[in-house]
Amino acid sequence: MSQRQVLQGVISLLRPLLLDVVPTIQQTAALALGRLAYFNDDLAEAVVKEDILPQLVCSLSEQNRFYKKAAAFVLRAVGKHSPQLAQAIVECGALEALVICLEDFDPGVKEGAAWALGYIARHNSELSQAVVDAGAVPLLVLCIQEPEIALKRIAASTLSDISKHSPELAQTVVDAGAIAYLAQMILNPDAKLKCQVLSALSQIAKHSVDLAELVVEAEIFPVVLTCMKDSDEYVKKNGATLIREIAKHSPELSQFIVNAGGVAAVIDCIGSCKGTVRLPGIMMLGYVAAHSENLSMAVIVSKGIPPLCTCLLEEHEDHIKAAAAWALGQIGRHTPEHARAVAETNVLGTLLSMYMDIRSSEDLQLKAKRALKNILQKCTYLPALEPLLHDAPPNIMKHIVGQFSKVLPHDSKARRLFVTSGGLKKVQEIKAEPGSLLQEYINTINNCYPEEVVRYYSPGYSEMLLERVENYQPVL
């Protein structure tokens, strides 16, 4: 017998037990169904097809609290697998019954109902909207205020799932007054609760400037910074996500975060974690630096560049490296001062190697190239540019040579250094089409030096000299 037939057989056996006289049997049958459906999505589909759901929904409003818990568990198990199954649950009218369960006295029933609603709302925004239309949000906000920690966790995660899809849904959640309670719960010592609360706040704040400002007005700073020092990694990650979502909207919000010392906390957090946990922190630094040069300078002053460089070198995942490259590009692109600060850490070579590496993903290559270009266009720190002369591909080379051609005409010491370090020789070896920008830059550089020196360093000079020796008529 195929697995599907086995499953259907199981369901047809369990189904009459749901209608049994003895309540314990009903509850245990519901529990069994729930567990089966939780781990197997075929079974979940079979549960839907066999029309068990309407029965469950009816009895959800009548029976005692253990049955309600088991029925809510079944609904959650079915709804978690795919949007179609969740849609089927919504169509058989389960949402109203679940919302009624949210008003029950027993916290376990509330938890089960809230969890089921959360799993349904997770999939897409139509289902979220259906959950909101059933009137779940005010009851969830009430659930958050209950003393049981598990209930608070589940209610927070459900609110997070509802508000993540669209700004209107987030606004609905905000209108129910959720932000104040969520902000209070950041102080709670339980790590998983903090995770959910931070995730809910970040889903609300991510949609628009107004929502982010509302979240900030709930006085989460500087309390959120203590989350960045929590021992649990996911709390750190969600805290960094929240700060990132707030910082990315406008320069004023970034300024506020910088003034509250958020940059230092995030930098420490990046330094202490490994892996994907770092990613929101890196992106936050990038967003803050992107807004204006003062903020970028603030990031530099807070010693933000060394952790980013270590990220770039140590991490194995390409997307984290790409994020670090992007962030460095945003920091260094404003003025020569910023570019110098970035270049002094010798990270340009790493960026170049990442760009040239065939194994890096396209995203990483693109971001590395852009970052490199942006930094190079402002970089006047020649000792950092010189090593790049030797390896760079032509499209990068023209920026490097361009920078040299801007700096060398004015600085005699730099000219000397350029010659002694072999840079001039390298420049002569570059082949450029006449009339291109690169050729112009090369000409500008050549004009900085006397004729003989240029000729001395041009390729093939030793052969030329030897030829002259050969053709020389000795003066007797």
Add this chain to the structure above:
Amino acid sequence: MAALVRLETRLSRLREEYFLKNRSVDEDRKIVYKAAVKIQSWFRGCRVRAYLRYLNKMAISIQKWWRGYQSRRYFRKMIKTAYFIMKMNFYNEMAVRIQKRWRGYYVRKYTHNYYALKKYLEAISLNNEIVRNELQEYAEMNEKKKKKKDLEKKEKEKKYKARKMHYLLSTEQIAGIYNSPFRKFPDPMELLLRQSKPLSHRQQQPKSPFTYDLYDWPTCKRPPAFPTGEPLPPIGRQKPQGPFRDAAEVLRQRYKPLEPTLRVAASISSPLEKAREEMKREEWRKCIHDNEFLPFSSYHKNEKYELSIHASEKIGKETYGIKHFREVQPNKWIAGKVENLFSSRRTDISHKMLAYVSDEEEKQPAKKRFTFYFISWSTY
């Protein structure tokens, strides 16, 4: 006559001379004419030329003056514009200087204040230091708390273990396992055992099925314990001891009627006051009207008889089916005719009643009825 002969001889020559003269004249005529024409034309030409020259000179002079005048005007205009341009250039120069200074000042002070930026960045790094320190302290505090919790838990476990294994305590004769005679001093476990109270055989309280671990029930990892109802009391529970009173005696005691003392039973106020109050109540009950008794019939002479309410209406039952049960017959009312009633015994109250009634005459009939009652009360 000689002259005539001479004339005649000259006559033949005359004709020749005359002819020759005329012929020469005729022959010279063309030349002379042409010469005359030439001379005349030349002269006319000279004259005209002189005239033209003159005209020319005049024209030149006019034009000279005119052009001079125009140029001077133009020149003046040019000077004016040049002056104006010079002035404007000067002003522009000055304005540039002012704007240069102002823009430099403004940018340096407001747009890109280098020193303020520097201070700001220094303040940020200071603030960052503070924040970092505080966060570090917070993290350390958390760690300490965690460690403390762990330590306490371990201690608790140790103590519990010691309590459970109290029988391993060493005695005078037999040294326990933790108190080996070869050791210099007993094991710390031995000391713990000495301190701990032995654990009794009392049953542990069964874990209530209503409390559940976080995540257990909803994820259904632990089987739910469905309670069957109120837990039964354990068998063989000790009954409460002691000699008991007889049940009847107890009930008698419980339901004994109240026997208040005389002081409690008697009321607060004295009999005299009570009697007085009693009298007053009786009087109030019996009082019908306040009018004093006038003995002689002469006092009652001008008294007018007042119709009672019942008399002023139709006697008997109303026919069934009418909408209201108080039929209104305005012509029978005496409210409007109040003044006639109060002839001799008019009091102040009735005056007011009068006034009230006359004011309210326009209002609904029910009100009038009410006033009528009022009046009838006052006349008694």
